Amino acid sequence: MARKQSDYLAALLSDDDFRLEDDVAPPAGNASEATAEPASLPPIEPRPRAERSRGTTLLGRESALARVATGEVRQVTQLLLDPARVRIWPGNARSYAHLSEESCRELIDSIIAEGGQKVPAVVRRVEGDADHDYEVIAGTRRHWSISWLRGHSYPDMQFVAQVAQLDDEAAFRLADLENRARKDVSDLERARNYAHALRDHYGNHMTRMAERLKLSKGWLSKMLKVAAIPDAVLSAFASPADVQLKPAYPLAQLLDDRDKAVAIRKEASRLAREQANRRADGRPAIVAADVLKALLAAPDAERAKPEPMTIVSRHGRTMATVQSSNRQGVTLRLHAGSGANREEVLNAVRNLLIQLDGEGRGLQT
The missing domain is CATH 1.10.10 (Arc Repressor Mutant, subunit A)
Incomplete structure (x- = not known):
């Protein structure tokens, strides 16, 4: 952990609104083990060997109890929990639904090799939920991996956790600190x-x-x-995970301009259809760099288009033309002599408006 993060963690854990519960008794059916923070004892004058052997155990016990009583040493209980009784706190950035055996494979193998989960998660108690006793604040991947192992030949695996008392804001800061070091977030x-x-x-x-x-x-x-950045634009990418801060920021700025946003949404719609076709055909997706390049270039490409949008009748003649589509509205020109009857013209206009709405240029924007 970088020095900045370690300093931040120390400050976070020292806040009044975040503390681990002391001497927490585990719920029925759960095993637990308590550990105490190490503390150095004051120097003791040398004594004869026999006297030392009689007094060392008693002295150490009395000293430890005194430090616990004064709060100098905090005892932290680690609970062994059934992950099914632990829900995921929705304030965490990590998407639990997108975790998979592949993304957690390294952690799963580590848990198997070490005979169980070694690094405890941080949880807090929940009230009013008949199905859950705790919720995970930090340790979402550990929870998913233990749950997966229990369903795949390791039914006795336990979810190791420490119980904390903290409000939502402190929970968010703790979860954020853990996620900063995670490449898969x-x-x-x-x-x-x-x-x-x-x-x-x-x-x-x-x-x-x-x-x-x-x-x-x-x-x-x-x-x-x-x-x-709206979901309609993000759909152009093969995965939301492809959207990185530095390259996506210029795109977010362009979307502030409504006219440019219209062109970007239209291009995003086209790219989303292309991505879907590639997935259906088993072809590689369009890489994020190419998607971003196309979206950023969309406003200039839209302005360079010489041909307006037109609809041709069944007789091959122009029936309707979109003369303009902007924040003031949509201007259509209906052409005489196209050979189309009134019903055909009305259907053509209706379909045209639907198409413009889908591209973010219609009357619904």
């Missing part, structure tokens, strides 16, 4: 998690949020900007 997942936290925990005060998370305000601003 995408920039988009973190960005959208930050956007939700800004609203839910910080009253939309970005400066306060940046201070609490020990982040640059400028960097946080960019993350929140990327979080605002």
